[in-house]
Amino acid sequence: QVQLVESGGGLVQAGGSLRLSCAVSGRTLSSYAMSWFRQAPGKEREFVAGISRSGRITYSADSVKGRFTISRDNAKNTVTLQMNSLIPEDTAVYYCAADLNSNYVSRRVLDYDYWGQGTQVTVSS
Numbered sequence: 001q002v003q004l005v006e007s008g009g010g011l012v013q014a015g016g017s018l019r020l021s022c023a024v025s026g027r028t029l030s031s032y033a034m035s036w037f038r039q040a041p042g043k044e045r046e047f048v049a050g051i052s053r054s055g056r057i058t059y060s061a062d063s064v065k066g067r068f069t070i071s072r073d074n075a076k077n078t079v080t081l082q083m084n085s086l087i088p089e090d091t092a093v094y095y096c097a098a099d100l101n102s103n104y105v106s107r108r109v110l111d112y113d114y115w116g117q118g119t120q121v122t123v124s125s
Contacts, residue, residue: 022096
């Protein structure tokens with residue numbers, strides 16, 4: 001059984017940085033395209049950033065482009081989201097997700113097969 005466990009969330013002031021990690025167990029990480037999503041109270045879950053199985057292709061939402069960077073280490077079965085220049089609008093629960101079937105990085109929630117439990121990120125103004 002595949003498990004995803006996020007860590008690294010917390011409270012930070014605007015302009016600060018956080019680094020989220022997702023540890024994957026149960027299957028080789030290179031089998032999955034991986035992404036981070038987030039969900040703020042009262043809003044739908046939205047795509048933040050994704051990375052292809054090999055790590056050669058990444059995508060980011062326009063709202064985080066230039067501030068967030070996704071990376072993966074298939075040998076260590078981890079995916080990381082480096083978040084810089086945080087703003088209050090980044091406040092949300094952040095989820096790591098794995099897509100077994102796509103040969104590309106999907107931005108659709110329904111395309112992802114496995115999800116972590118989420119980690120809270122709160123940015124104060």
